[in-house]
Amino acid sequence: MSNLIMIFLSLALVNNFIVSKFLGLCPFFGVSKKLSSAFSMGIAVTLVMLIASMVTWVINNYILIRYGVEYMNIIMYILVIASLVQMIELFIKRTNLTLYNALGIYLPLITTNCAVLGITLINASEKYSFIESIFASLGGGLGFMLILIIMSGIREKLDIADTPRVMKGLPIAMLVGMMLGLTFFGFGGIV
């Protein structure tokens, strides 16, 4: 059990996907200053990461390793993620229209989000068990969501702040990323 908590905290805080592994930077820089959309994006990414790591774990262990074709893993994972995103989108559209309207526009973007392919590659390279990969994906996803929510709050203040002309937009967002990264160093001792 402590092992699982350790994996979760390590990926959520210490090796945070955005500020320390640089996975999923596009939504980080592009996220609007609305808290609700940061929250929806975070939930959508966490959901896809969770399902993708469960499916790829099964494929990896029962098909790729069993038949000795591990070298096919990159092609396999990206196909699984692309089709999963399509299926989840259709499923949510049919079952829950309010959820679809909240998540809808973010779902297609998730296919090319580094974080989702990243977690499946991390699971494979660390040789996590099924339960461990579930905890890893939850940790990664929730850590990602935490940063998006913090960033949406900072964005709101940044827009009214008087930043130098050359720093407006991307450079100042990068500096915020740096400060968040330094802050998250503080979690270094817990794992």
Add this chain to the structure above:
Amino acid sequence: MRKFLKHMSTGIIISNPIFVLALGFCPALAVSTSVDNAIGMSVGVLFVLLGSNIIVSVIRRWVPNMVRIPVFIVIIATFVTVINLVFHAYVPSLYESLGIYLPLIVVNCIILGRAEAFASKNPITDSIADAIGVSIGFFLALLIISFFRELLGTGSLSLFGTHLFTLPVLGENPMTVFILPPGAFLVMALLLALLRKMGVIKHE
């Protein structure tokens, strides 16, 4: 020939993938801890971009519009698998230090972006020129970032095992933060601001 050079030079400065188009930050920030890694990553991107641009350009008339994105992704993933295996076999130390960022070239926006925006609409020679130009642009951006990060973060500079030089004061007390993740954000932010100030890239 002039057209070839024109397509090539566009990718280097006018539409530099990292500094101007702001695509593919993930590898640019993650692997720019040393100049070696930057060179290795650029070789990977050059190979994948060249391969995918050529194939996409060759088959552009036969791919139905509806399924073009999945087709492009599979083509890109194939070339990424090839370069992954080649790096694993011939340069194991570089393969180790690039880690998951080498397979993550699959989801790099630069590659899919060029396949979609350029190679699927243009003949093969233009696509080759475009791939080379964009790769050089990517390489230059990574080289600049990794040069500052390695120099300030370790106090010295070395290239594939050959020690080049050591800075006088920083050599003993390097600013380690520059090779840690926050340093990447800092260097990138300052470089972008500097390039804007110099007028190389446009303001918002």
